[in-house]
Amino acid sequence: xxxxxxxxxRFVETMPExxxxxxxxxxxxxxxxxxxxxxxxxxxxxxxxxxxxxxMTFDGDAVSLHPSIGNWNLRCRSHYVVQDGRVIDAGAWTDxxxxxxxxxxxxxxxxxxxxKTGTTTMPSxxxxxxxxxxxxxxxxxxxxLTFV
Ligand SMILES: [Zn+2]
Numbered sequence: 001x002x003x004x005x006x007x008x009x010r011f012v013e014t015m016p017e018x019x020x021x022x023x024x025x026x027x028x029x030x031x032x033x034x035x036x037x038x039x040x041x042x043x044x045x046x047x048x049x050x051x052x053x054x055x056m057t058f059d060g061d062a063v064s065l066h067p068s069i070g071n072w073n074l075r076c077r078s079h080y081v082v083q084d085g086r087v088i089d090a091g092a093w094t095d096x097x098x099x100x101x102x103x104x105x106x107x108x109x110x111x112x113x114x115x116k117t118g119t120t121t122m123p124s125x126x127x128x129x130x131x132x133x134x135x136x137x138x139x140x141x142x143x144x145l146t147f148v
Pocket of ligand 1: 037038039040041042043071074076077078
C-alpha cells in the first residue's frame with residue numbers, strides 16, 4: 001500500500017537533518033537522493049545514483065527514479081516506482097523476487113566495479129566548447145554518456 005502518491009523534489013547540497021515525508025531530496029554534490037518511505041511507515045530511504053544503482057532524470061518539472069525502489073530491507077517491504085514525481089505501486093515482493101533482486105544488485109555492482117578498474121574507453125565525441133560548463137552540467141553529461 002502506498003500512502004504517499006506524490007513526491008516533491010528539492011535539490012539540496014547536503015541532506016537536511018529532517019527529511020520531510022512527501023519530499024525527495026536530491027544532492028548532485030553527493031549523487032544521492034533521500035526520502036521517507038512512501039508507504040507511510042516513515043523509514044528513511046536513500047537512493048544513491050550510480051550506473052549500478054539508481055538513475056535520476058529531471059525533465060525540468062518533475063523527477064523520475066529508475067529502477068523501482070524496493071524496500072525489502074524495511075519491515076513494510078514496499079515497492080514502488082517514482083515517475084514524474086508520482087509514486088506508483090509496483091506490487092509486493094515475494095521472497096523469490098527479493099532473492100533475484102538482491103543477486104542482480106550484487107552482480108550489477110560487481111560488474112560496475114570491474115568495468116571501472118578495467119580499461120577505460122573514452123567517448124569519441126568531444127564535449128561542446130565555448131561555453132563554461134557547470135559542475136552540474138558535467139554531471140548531467142556524465143549521466144547521459146553512461147546511460148545512452
Ligand atoms: Zn514503508
